[in-house]
Amino acid sequence: MNPISRRSLVLGGLATAGATALPLHSAVIAATAAVPYPFQLGIASGDPDPASVVLWTRLAPSPLNADGHGGMANANVTVDWQVSTNELFTTIVASGSVVATYASAHSVHVIAGGLNPDSDYFYRFRAQGHLSPVGRTRTTPALGAAGRNLTMAFTSCSHYEEGYFTVYRRIAEDNPGVVLHLGDYIYEYGTGTGRPRAHAGATEIVSLADYRRRYAQYKSDPDLQAAHAAAPWIVVPDDHELENNHAGNIRADSTPALTAAQWTARRTAAYQAYYENMPLRPAQASNGPAIPLFRRIRWGNLATFHMLDTRQYRSDQACGDGWKVCSDADLASRSLPGNAQESWLLDGLGLKASTWDIIGQQVFFARRFNASGASMDSWDGYRASRARIQQGWVNRGVRNPVVLTGDVHRAWASNLMADYNNANSAIIGSELVTSSVSSGGDGDGATTIPDVSNNPWLKFFNNRRGYVRTTMSPTELRADFRAVAKVTEHGAPATTVKSFVIQEGRPGLQTA
Ligand SMILES: [Fe+2]
Structure with missing residues (x-):
């Protein structure tokens, strides 16, 4: 994966926002400066099948807080997600929004579906005006197909x-x-x-x-x-x-x-x-x-x-x-x-x-x-x-x-x-x-x-x-x-x- 820094993704993602980028709301943009970066724990994906994969993140701007909530307040936060066939997210093949709750330590587990078998994808999240790092993931071959090595x-x-x-x-x-x-x-x-x-x-x-x-x-x-x-x-x-x-x-x-x-x-x-x-x-x-x-x-x-x-x-x-x-x-x-x-x-x-x-x-x-x-x-x-x-x-x-x-x-x-x-x-x-x-x-x-x-x-x-x-x-x-x-x-x-x-x-x- 290209070493795109988190900072450049935040700026680049906003600067290139268009029809394919995450929806931009003025309230979210206004919040950017005030809210600390919530994706300090990174992102992950797992348990793929031929058409879907689970995408994970957990919001925690201050990870080591003793209460285990990583600096998050007792409130729900909307987290947007996108899956693309390329790292610049110029083509979005799946996207949506989920609610991260205080009760689940603001973790999210998104099933990104409708994907093609044996294919590579990139994914990212956005919350509180910040974009997450980009992850690469992959679906499995169709049942009955060997797929790539x-x-x-x-x-x-x-x-x-x-x-x-x-x-x-x-x-x-x-x-x-x-x-x-x-x-x-x-x-x-x-x-x-x-x-x-x-x-x-x-x-x-x-x-x-x-x-x-x-x-x-x-x-x-x-x-x-x-x-x-x-x-x-x-x-x-x-x-x-x-x-x-x-x-x-x-x-x-x-x-x-x-x-x-x-x-x-x-x-x-x-x-x-x-x-x-x-x-x-x-x-x-x-x-x-x-x-x-x-x-x-x-x-x-x-x-x-x-x-x-x-x-x-x-x-x-x-x-x-x-x-x-x-x-x-x-x-x-x-x-x-x-x-x-x-x-x-x-x-x-x-x-x-x-x-x-x-x-x-x-x-x-x-x-x-x-x-x-x-x-x-x-x-x-x-x-x-x-x-x-x-x-x-x-x-x-x-x-x-x-x-x-x-x-x-x-x-x-x-x-x-x-x-x-x-x-x-x-x-x-x-x-x-x-x-x-x-x-x-x-x-x-x-x-x-x-x-x-x-x-x-x-x-x-x-x-x-x-x-x-x-x-x-x-x-x-x-x-x-x-x-x-x-x-x-x-x-x-x-x-x-x-x-x-x-x-x-x-x-x-x-x-x-
Ligand atoms: Fe061990």
Whole structure:
């Protein structure tokens, strides 16, 4: 995208206003000088289909205000929006107005419809006499059409305090067709010490105002804004959007102390703030202490994104969580996605609607154990659940399942095995694990695969921050593991540490 500054857009948009520009009202123009810029949190789009995409923004002229309302008064504000086929907005193909309310922290979720499949668009908003930055977005191919090859970048785990969001900037520069965020978009912790940046808010966030303010701080980051402006996103949370390592409504610890009612209120607040701050369709709006997030995004017949929620419906971590040798992890009664989501996933895989079945989720999927056991927070703590899903896709003849994972702040790649007790068993899929945006700090750059003798299906490891850039065609999926050497200083370049190719109809990783 051309580096058009926000300031030039404000002036240019007004100066070139004509039949195709946003309606100009004298009252709005008069307000321009008096009202501070409300688009400090940027703009975003997401969850595209062949004819529409959701457009997002949230008005917040003073993002860090403690009340979570970003400097907005208790009043409704009309927000105009436009979609164009070009960046100068000389041809408008969709437009309208919505009301941003105080109750929703002046966030808006617009479904821009009537668009053409597999097409690129630009969008912008206008409110209180100001124009927003311009975002680029894209519709999916029509169902049944492969469309163009797709570049998809995915990442996770962006702890604001632990580093700069350079990874987001590098994703934007790749000009992907779609971006997946697999969770830990924010962290709930209070302010740490000795870190390159600091959370606003000294203590762990609990209230709706706290969560709204935390999102506002993260979304004020220009690198994050650039990544949202570059492509539609498809997002799912992990644990830190609420609280570390929770399992459904079971807390992992008791700090801060909360009554049952306070914990319910906290979940309600966290889910409401998540919806308010993400480019999600209204079908994903929270409902009290719950939010319906697992969903499928069809990308024509090239790819289907099965986006999982591995937090809200899981059985409690076995054997008290942590790394354990734990026979309870084999109990058939336990599930990571929950029984309903397991069925939903297998039903969707059984459709075999596209070449690539991409399972976007949070925690490590392949077996990975060492002398201490395995992570009870990952699929190793829910082994029967994992076996049902793997065997389910084998039984259904799913040709190209690829699991995407975040959470562990390191890059990994793995083959998925029919039987992890037999290293010579069939390879039935692949897993690509992104490193973090910033969580964990710079990392030591290590590439030796830990415990590979116990886990020979593991094929790659890297301890740097980064993302995975995939390119999908009807014949192959290429994955480039991208890493930055530093996040404690701003602006490090990204390099490709390793590339793999997965051939259509041949599950498993091949070195590119
Ligand atoms: Fe994380």
